[in-house]
Amino acid sequence: MKITTRLKLAELLCLAVALIIGAMLVATTLQMRHELRKNEAAGSILQAVTSLRYLSLEYALRHESRTHAQWRLRKDSLQQELEATHVFDDGAEVGIQRGLESQLEGVARHFDELLSIQRELQGAPERRDVLGELESRVHGQIANKTQNMIADAEELAERSRAGVLAAQQAANLVTLAFGGLLSAIVVGSIVMTIRSVAKPLERLRQGTIVVGAGQLDFTLGVTTDDEIGDLARAFDGMTEKLRQTTVSRDDLAQANAALQAEAGVRRQAEQKVTAQLVRLNLLHQITRSIGERQDLRSIFQVLVRSLEDQLPADFGCVCLYDKEKRELIVSSVGLRSESLSMSLAMTETSHVPVDENGLSRCLRGELVYEPDITQATFPFPKRLAQGALSSLVLAPLLVDNTVFGVLVVARHAVHSFSSGECEFLRQLSEHVGLAAKQAQLYGDLQKAYDDLRQTQQSVTQQERLRALGQMASGIAHDINNAISPVALYTESLLETERNLSPNGRNCLQIIERAIDDVAATVARMREFYRQREPQLSLSTVNVNTLIPHVVDLTRARWSDMPQQRGVVIEMRKELETGLPAILGVDGEIREALTNLIFNAVDAMPEGGTLTLRTRSVAAAPGQDSGQVLLEVSDTGIGMDEATQRRCLEPFFTTKGDRGTGLGLAGVYGMVERHGGKIAIESAPQRGTTVRLSFRSPLAPPPVPVVADPNTAPPRFRILVVDDDPTVLTSVRDILLRDGHDVVAADGGQKGIELFTAAQSGEVPFALVITDLGMPYVDGRRVAEAIKNLAPATPVLLLTGWGQRLIPDSDANPVNVDYVLSKPPKLRELREVLSKIGATHPSPA
DSSP states (O other), X not given: OOHHHHHHHHHHHHHHHHHHHHHHHHHHHHHHHHHHHHHHHHHHHHHHHHHHHHHHHHHHHHOOHHHHHHHHHHHHHHHHHHHHOOOOOSHHHHHHHHHHHHHHHHHHHHHHHHHHHHHHHHHOGGGHHHHHHHHHHHHHHHHHHHHHHHHHHHHHHHHHHHHHHHHHHHHHHHHHHHHHHHHHHHHHHHHHHHHHHHHHHHHHHHHXXXXXXXXXXXXXXXXXXXXXXXXXXXXXHHHHHHHHHOOOHHHHHHHHHHHHHHHHHHHHHHHHHHHHHHHHHHHHHHHHHHHTOOSHHHHHHHHHHHHHHHTTOSEEEEEEEETTTTEEEEEEEOSTTHHHHHHTTOOXXXXXXXXXXXXXXXXXXXXXXESOOTTOOSHHHHHHHTTXXXXXXXXXXXXXXXXXXXXXXXXXXXXXXXXXXXXHHHHHHHHHHHHHHHHHHHHHHHHHHHHHHHHHHHHHHHHHXXXXXXXXXXXXXXXXXXXXXXXXXXXXXXXXXXXXXXXXXXXXXXXXHHHHHHHHHHHTGGGGTSOXXXXXXXXXXXXXXXXXXXXXXXXXXXXXHHHHTTOOEEEEEEOOTTOXXXXXXXXXXXXXXXXXXXXXXXXXXXXXXXXXXXXXXXOOTTOSEEEEEEEEEEOSOOOOHHHHHHTTSTTOOSSGGGOOSOHHHHHHHHHHHTTOEEEEEEOTTSOEXXXXXXXXXXXXXXXXXOOOTTSOOOOOEEEEEOSOHHHHHHHHHHHHHTTOEEEEESSHHHHHXXXXXXXXXXXXXXXXXXXXXXXXXXXXXXXXXXXXXXXXSOEEEEETTOGGGOSSOSSOOTTOSEEEESSOOHHHHXXXXXXXXXXXXXXX
């Protein structure tokens, strides 16, 4: 019998035994599960009977309705469970189950009797003794029956546990018996196979050794009918054929040499194909790498380093061609070639003249290969030969058929570049040219995009500033109207009230300066989007004198308000003695300093130190002015780099709804108008220092001659027209105090009517003062009507928008002789009246 047949029979036998074992295990498993279900049912019944007994005893002791209800529920659930359980199949178990059901019915009857006895006790208390004795007997019967039920339930559980153990023992016996049988079959099969296979195989092994040694007359002599016998007979047949076909050793050597020669040719072809594939892969890698980059320098770096590492090359660089100077400029040198490039004087940015041999041919678009440059006479190959380089390849880099550079690759060995490598470098240079063209297009596109983005930002900035100008023109009138009475009355009090206390006069002067700052702020609103106008006159300003005024003006913000929150801000003044004066507008500088103090206070919510510092820098040789530095430093939260880059933009704020974004923007505008500079030094949690730099002229400007403000102008009969009653009243009172005859009109139409009536009367008006912005009939229409009735009558226009905010042009409006901005100053008003008196002498 063959070995495979025996093994198959053993396999079938093992499979049959395994199936029998599986079937027996399934049967015993099912039996065990059945016994476990019986055990679970018996345990549940035992638990229910025990609970029923406990509830019976509790009711006997307490007679509570809650216990009665629980007893009923437990009895019903136990009865349902006994009726629904069908897992008990043994006759004794079924008998116990039926007994439990009958006993449960008896317990229920006794419990009903107990309930009836309870009701009789409640209805006939005189029978308490008899009924009590009867109740005790019923309790005893319930206890006995429930105890019997517990015993039966325990017996039922014990029988189920015994069934589980029996099923487990049966499963173990089946597993052991059939497992032993299966093991015996496997061991027998293995022993039989070894005995029938091992000895013949050993005989076969010895035969192969003998035949391999050249003894072709050897035979195994195995006569079995199995596979080993077939193998032995085939081996004997093989030795017989070898004896018949064996040739001489010379023929065998010749055949072997031919095979080796053919194998060598094939290996060379395979090496060429492998090298070509490697170069193609390298070309793909370099092309992909340079395609991911958008600048020439990084493209050249990837190109040269990849060639050094993977071609490989001993020296590599990329040179850009300067057509005008006819020379090459080294743009990129490989990392491994840096030391060699220094000895060859070919570091980056080095210049290489174009010779008449290799370089000139390469610049015409040809790939140049010099297999041996050791004996070269031309300058460029000779320079490379000085660095022990012997072979050279120059590949042109072309864009639109124009050479813009040269790829230089060299090795130490002579004739070290194959034709395949030269072709690879030619293809690579074409790809680099395309990548360079792409980088150029990308750079042009990026530049166009940057220009477009800058233009867009400029347009957006102009739109913001235009919006600011529109808002400024809308609110300026109302602000100036509101502060005009305060300004006039404050100036008048300072001028007329000689008995003011020093503190009162100082307070009025602070109010006057604050009003001037507000007026200057409103007047400068459009300077966010317009350059400084010619009429802005500069005067000498002593910054050291200005700082105490600002400190007093802002004291409430940096001292009083923080102290209300329990926060202390220390104000320090470090003022340089003998500080030179600067040219500027004191109101603008005072307002900028105020904004900086407010920002510093906001940056110190937990308190800190606020320092105002001034110092001067002497003029350098050749300069006509020195520098005056004004610094505002705080120890607050500071700013990060992103905030510093945008903090001077209009409307940019980090204060949320509390900020307008115009504080530092206004400071920046003031510095620009004064020809100065602003610098900000800040870091998170390290405070901020804002440094303003102003020019300090070597010679002070001439002081303009100003008329004495106390000189009384001529007396006039004046018509004052304004729709704001407070402004109208304050202007009238001031003019009356100077001795003028004043008539007030609270609107444009009424002013025209009063002027018309006066013209037809005996005493006409010598001067008309009118507001610009009024409802229905504005100041322009009033001036037009006045000039139509009396062309010689001068018209003074008071505008809440300010003179610099008059639209269309900087000239006075038509039919208007003089323009004053609100809030008007007594000095300015008297100067205008003096000019009118000099040109139109019409005293009242």
